[in-house]
Structures are given as structure tokens and as C-alpha cells.
Amino acid sequence: MTTPLLDAKGLTLRFGAIPALIDVDIDITAGEVVAIVGESGSGKTTLLRVLSGMMAPDAGSVLWRGQDVLAMGEAARRRLMRTEWGYVHQNPRDGLRLAVSAGGNVGERLMAVGARHYGNIRGEALSWLAKVEIDADRIDDLPRTFSGGMQQRLQIARTLVTQPKLVFMDEPTGGLDVSVQARLLDLIRSLSRELGLSVLIVTHDIAAARLLADRILVMRRGVVVEQGLTDRVLDDPQHPYTQLLVSSVLAA
């Protein structure tokens, strides 16, 4: 069996009386795409925040390549977030620097990991803008002049330019038009395959999960009620809640 890159066990977190996570186990191996699906308030974002070390659970463990994420200091976690990890926020404004040009948004991530040669940084930024289908002549424009879909593509370029191994994505297509969502999902799928990325993606969109994910975890009220290979979970759901989720999409 392949050793997981990220391996979490027994994650539990309560906000007062609200059970956000109850005894959640989750792992992800190299090159795998895992979708976390479930209704609003089921604990998906909280799980992503705990796995990425942004929030401490009441109980449980998170190992990144054998290293204890919960015990590592803030500096080490930030370093990981600049190098081996990436985080794509639902709202691109949370993941971009709005007062910095598109090229600067991509280039400064390279500088944060030691790149110094201006020509190389600009060249790399241009190549990433092309990968995410942003015209080269927009390189000096501010992200606020971009559409929502373009901002999200820029956030993806900024996140992937340092070639992380694992990317956390929290509803990356939320709030976008359906046609823009479809193109963005295609882009995420092709980039993750091309780069051999592991992706942990939160979505309430079952169709997105089917398109992207190798495996699916279904959450409800902080509990993982079902998990397995995408086709198995969606074509032959075992838990009544998963059956309801799948049938509501079929009926739509």
C-alpha cells in the first residue's frame, strides 16, 4: 500500500455545543485528488483548516510525510504553506494581493522561495499566466480589474508556481457562473494531472467531485458518513445521506 502524504486520525473539534468534527480520519497519497462533500455547515472548511494547521483540533493527529503538523510552530507551518503546500480560497481576494499586479502576485511567491533574477521571475510569471489562460498583456494589471473567474485562475497560478505537492482547495468554483465554473474545473483537472498534484478539495457540487476526484468523503454534522472511490460512492451510495445527496442532483 502507498504511504499517505497527509494522514489524519481521530480529528474532533467542537465550537461550544456545535460538533464541527467528530472522530474524522482522512488521508491522501501522492497524485491523488480527494473531494470532501456535504451540506452547508457539515464541517468541510473546518476540516481543511485543521488539516492545514490553521486551526487546532480538540483531539486527533495530523501527519505530513510523518511530521506532526499540530506540533510544528507557526514559522514551520508558514514555510510549508510557501513550499510543499498551497491553499486556494473560495474568495480569490483572500488568496491574492489586490494592490500588486497579476505578474507580481505570481512572482512574489517565487521570490519567497529564493528566486532573485527579475527576468526569470517575469518569464515564469508569464508562463503561468498562459497556463491559466490569462493574456500576457494583462501581466501588469491589478487583480481588481479582473473578472471573478480570472481572479480565481490567477490565485491558482500564484498557488501552483512554487510547485507544491499538496493543494487545499475550499470551494474554488463557488460564486462563479456555471460556464465559468466548468472551465475552471477543467483547468484544475488538467493542471493537477500534468503536475501530479495531490488535491484536497471541498465542494458541495457533486458534479465537480465526480469530474475531479479519485476518492470522495461525505460529511454530515461533523461526521464522515461515507468514503470511497468516486464512482463507487456516487453510483452505489451506501449511507442514506449520500443517497439523498446523489438523488437530489439527479432530480435537479
Ligand SMILES: Nc1ncnc2c1ncn2[C@@H]1O[C@H](COP(=O)(O)OP(=O)(O)OP(=O)(O)O)[C@@H](O)[C@H]1O
Ligand atoms: N470559528 C467558529 N466559531 C463557531 N462556530 C464555527 C466556527 N467555524 C465554524 N463553525 C461552525 O462549525 C460548523 C461547521 O462549519 P464549516 O464552515 O466547517 O462547515 P462547511 O461544511 O464548510 O459549510 P459551508 O459549506 O457552508 O462552508 C458550522 O455549524 C459552523 O457554524
